[in-house]
Amino acid sequence: MVKIVSDSSTLYSIQGAKNNNIDIAPLAVTINGVTYKEYEEIDTEEFIDIINEGHIPISSQPAIGEVINIYNKYPHDEIINISMADGLSGTYNSACAAKGLADNPEGIEVINSKTLCGPHRYIVDVAVKLAEMDKSKDEILKEINDLIETSQSYLIPNDFDYLVRGGRLSSLAGKIGSLIKLVPVIRLSEDRTRLEKFTTKRTFPNAIKKICEDLIKSLVDSNYKIYVAHACREDLANKAKEIILESIEGLEVEIKKLGPVFTTQGGPGCIAIQVIKKHSILG
Structure with missing residues (x-):
C-alpha cells in the first residue's frame, strides 16, 4: 500500500x-x-494566552x-508526501530536501497541495x-492533483494590534482600522503562493457575504x-x-479550530473560509 505523509497544516496531531x-x-512555533x-x-x-502577554510568535x-x-x-514502500502550499511556508522545500537524504528517494513523491488547513x-x-x-x-497522484486545483481560501484577521506588532500592518493603518472597525478579507493568490487583499467591509457579516458572492461567481455549489x-x-x-x-x-x-502555526499568520480570533470540491470517495 502507498504510504501517505503530510504535516500539521492538516490540523492533525x-x-x-x-x-x-x-x-x-509537526510544524513549529517560537514564542517568548x-x-x-x-x-x-x-x-x-x-x-494565544502567551500572545496576549505581548509576545509575537x-x-x-x-x-x-x-x-x-x-x-x-x-524503505520498501512508495510514499506520497502532501505538503502545505509552497510559498506560504518552506515546508515543501524541506520535504523535497529530506527526500534526497532518505534511504529510498526514488520511491518518494512530494506534492505541493497549494493550500493549507481544511482543504489540505x-x-x-x-x-x-x-x-x-x-x-x-x-492513480492517487492523478486524483489528488485534480482535486488540488479546486480549492480556495480566505482569511479574516480579527486583531489589528497583533498585525501591527508583528509587522504585518503599519501602525497608522492599524489605528485607522481599529477606530472605524474595518473588517479586512485576504485571499490566497491565483498562483497559490501568497495571501493578498481581497476586500474590506464595515461588518463581519458583510465580509462573509462578499466571500459568498465570490464563491458563487466561481460556481461553488x-x-x-x-x-x-x-x-x-x-462564535x-x-x-x-x-x-x-x-x-x-x-x-x-465543517468548523475546525486552527493550530498555533496558522494563528501566527492570522492572529488570535482570525477566521478562515476555505473551499474544495468534494471527491466521491468521501461522499
Missing part, C-alpha cells in the same frame, strides 16, 4: 493522523524564546530530520482512502465542501457558517 493511517511531521511543536507541545488556547517548517525519519520508516486535510484524507483501496501511486476554521472564536465561526448556508444551499460546512 501525530496521534490523530496515525489513527487515520497518516504520518505527520521557546520553540514548540504544534499540537504536541502546545495547543491554540495556551499559545514566528513559525517554522518541520525539522528536516523528522521528515527523513518518517521516510525511512518505509481533505486532500490527505482522499489520498489515504485511495491508498486503502490499493490504488497505485500514479453543493458539490463543494466548506471549512470554517477559527483561532478560538467559535464567529458559527455565525459565518450560518451566513454561508443562507447564501449557498446544500453546502457541507
Whole structure:
C-alpha cells in the first residue's frame, strides 16, 4: 500500500493522523524564546494566552530530520508526501530536501497541495482512502492533483494590534482600522503562493457575504465542501457558517479550530473560509 505523509497544516496531531493511517511531521512555533511543536507541545488556547502577554510568535517548517525519519520508516514502500502550499511556508522545500537524504528517494513523491488547513486535510484524507483501496501511486497522484486545483481560501484577521506588532500592518493603518472597525478579507493568490487583499467591509457579516458572492461567481455549489476554521472564536465561526448556508444551499460546512502555526499568520480570533470540491470517495 502507498504510504501517505503530510504535516500539521492538516490540523492533525501525530496521534490523530496515525489513527487515520497518516504520518505527520509537526510544524513549529517560537514564542517568548521557546520553540514548540504544534499540537504536541502546545495547543491554540495556551499559545494565544502567551500572545496576549505581548509576545509575537514566528513559525517554522518541520525539522528536516523528522521528515527523513518518517521516510525511512518505509524503505520498501512508495510514499506520497502532501505538503502545505509552497510559498506560504518552506515546508515543501524541506520535504523535497529530506527526500534526497532518505534511504529510498526514488520511491518518494512530494506534492505541493497549494493550500493549507481544511482543504489540505481533505486532500490527505482522499489520498489515504485511495491508498486503502490499493490504488497505485500514479492513480492517487492523478486524483489528488485534480482535486488540488479546486480549492480556495480566505482569511479574516480579527486583531489589528497583533498585525501591527508583528509587522504585518503599519501602525497608522492599524489605528485607522481599529477606530472605524474595518473588517479586512485576504485571499490566497491565483498562483497559490501568497495571501493578498481581497476586500474590506464595515461588518463581519458583510465580509462573509462578499466571500459568498465570490464563491458563487466561481460556481461553488453543493458539490463543494466548506471549512470554517477559527483561532478560538467559535462564535464567529458559527455565525459565518450560518451566513454561508443562507447564501449557498446544500453546502457541507465543517468548523475546525486552527493550530498555533496558522494563528501566527492570522492572529488570535482570525477566521478562515476555505473551499474544495468534494471527491466521491468521501461522499
